[in-house]
Amino acid sequence: MKVREATSGDFEQIWPIFHDVATAGETYAYPRQTTREQALKIWLDTPRRTYVFEEAGRILGTYYIKTNQAGPGDHVCNCGYMVSSAARGRGIATTMCEHSQKIARGLGYKAMQFNFVAASNDGAVRLWNKLGFATVGRLPKAFRHPSKGYVDALVMYKWLEK
Amino acid sequence: MKVREATSGDFEQIWPIFHDVATAGETYAYPRQTTREQALKIWLDTPRRTYVFEEAGRILGTYYIKTNQAGPGDHVCNCGYMVSSAARGRGIATTMCEHSQKIARGLGYKAMQFNFVAASNDGAVRLWNKLGFATVGRLPKAFRHPSKGYVDALVMYKWLEK
Numbered sequence: 001m002k003v004r005e006a007t008s009g010d011f012e013q014i015w016p017i018f019h020d021v022a023t024a025g026e027t028y029a030y031p032r033q034t035t036r037e038q039a040l041k042i043w044l045d046t047p048r049r050t051y052v053f054e055e056a057g058r059i060l061g062t063y064y065i066k067t068n069q070a071g072p073g074d075h076v077c078n079c080g081y082m083v084s085s086a087a088r089g090r091g092i093a094t095t096m097c098e099h100s101q102k103i104a105r106g107l108g109y110k111a112m113q114f115n116f117v118a119a120s121n122d123g124a125v126r127l128w129n130k131l132g133f134a135t136v137g138r139l140p141k142a143f144r145h146p147s148k149g150y151v152d153a154l155v156m157y158k159w160l161e162k
Numbered sequence: 163m164k165v166r167e168a169t170s171g172d173f174e175q176i177w178p179i180f181h182d183v184a185t186a187g188e189t190y191a192y193p194r195q196t197t198r199e200q201a202l203k204i205w206l207d208t209p210r211r212t213y214v215f216e217e218a219g220r221i222l223g224t225y226y227i228k229t230n231q232a233g234p235g236d237h238v239c240n241c242g243y244m245v246s247s248a249a250r251g252r253g254i255a256t257t258m259c260e261h262s263q264k265i266a267r268g269l270g271y272k273a274m275q276f277n278f279v280a281a282s283n284d285g286a287v288r289l290w291n292k293l294g295f296a297t298v299g300r301l302p303k304a305f306r307h308p309s310k311g312y313v314d315a316l317v318m319y320k321w322l323e324k
Contacts, residue, residue: 022233029231069191069278071184072306073315113301115277116231137299137317139275144234153235155299155317 003099006050006062011040013059014052017084018043025146027124028080029116032146043080048107051099053083053092060087063096065103068113077109093124097131104160111159118143119152133158165261168212168224173202175221176214179246180205187308189286190242191278194308205242210269213261215245215254222249225258227265230275239271255286259293266322273321280305281314295320 006014018039022030030042044050047064054060061083068078079100083092104112114133117124120143125135137155145151168176180201184192192204206212209226216222223245230240241262245254266274276295279286282305287297299317307313 025234029233029235031233031236034233069304069315071191071193071196072187072280072308073191073278073304074193075306076301076304111302111304113304116235118234136301139238139298139317139319140273140321142231142235142238142273142275142319144237146234153231155301157301157304159302 001053001055003051003053003096006044006052008044010052010059010062011044014043014062015039017059017062017082020085021082027118027121028082029143048077049103051096051103053096060084060090061092061096063100065100065107067109068115075108075110076113077104077107077111078113078115079104093127094131097127101131101158101160110161111157114154114156116143117154117156118145119154120145120148125154125156128156131158163215163217165213165215165258168206168214170206172214172221172224173206176205176224177201179221179224179244182247183244189280189283190244191305210239211265213258213265215258222246222252223254223258225262227262227269229271230277237270237272238275239266239269239273240275240277241266255289256293259289263293263320263322272323273319275320276316276318278305279316279318280307281316282307282310287316287318290318293320 022034025032047066050064052059052062063081065079068076133156136157139153141150142153184196187194209228212226214221214224225243227241230238295318298319301315303312304315
């Protein structure tokens with residue numbers, strides 16, 4: 001079991017994870033009908049780096065890291081994490097988030113920001129809180145949840161330097 | 163004097179405005195050394211629409227509108243406004259912001275969000291407040307100001323529907 005940088009060959013296993021999450025429409029700001037080609041661009045091409053959590057040759061989770069705002073904001077990064085539905089509840093998101101903070105520091109980022117956490121996603125909010133992220137913003141009704149309707153989206157933030 | 167949709171030919175006059183704002187590095191999350199080609203892509207190609215404020219054939223201000231988040235967030239738009247330094251203090255930003263809210267409603271957006279307003283930019287914060295935007299988030303030290311150092315960035319938001 002390890003976290004390592006993703007290769008383009010990994011997309012075969014990343015795509016089903018991405019597809020599940022996007023189709024559910026409950027947690028990420030991706031269109032539910034995102035195509036495989038669009039997902040490849042979003043998850044592997046656009047970010048600065050992409051990592052996978054691998055166990056015995058199987059990819060169970062993945063995350064990306066990128067600069068959140070250019071210019072005067074480029075010391076703050078943004079990450080997105082996805083875990084295979086079969087592997088949830090095993091601490092893989094925690095492992096990836098801690099890994100991503102080390103990578104972020106190594107790349108020179110001073111803070112990490114999550115721009116759009118559905119307030120209905122209790123598990124994620126609790127986890128990011130536990131890992132030191134503060135809720136610094138609340139966007140009223142900014143997330144259109146497939147069953148709950150409009151829910152707030154949270155902005156979460158952690159300063160990475162001591 | 164009118165606000166109208168921008169054409170590619172307008173970039174000749176948009177570029178000096180963009181360049182001034184980006185080079186100052188005090189208000190927008192664009193690299194200070196943004197090239198003309200990059201600016202064209204940022205301001206005219208990527209957004210959903212771009213408008214100019216024109217007076218006697220001269221472009222004094224410009225703004226773009228785009229979808230802020232995809233999928234479950236695509237009912238919220240984002241806008242950016244720039245006014246020529248020679249034309250500031252004349253209410254052009256107000257005119258453009260009011261215009262953009264009408265356009266946003268016409269395009270079906272339900273809310274408008276500014277992701278990254280430097281807290282040091284008092285004039286902008288006051289103006290957006292006056293136009294009905296609430297500060298819904300504060301990102302600690304997320305904006306690296308050229309003379310003030312790290313300052314907070316604000317997230318501002320307005321629900322457009324009645």
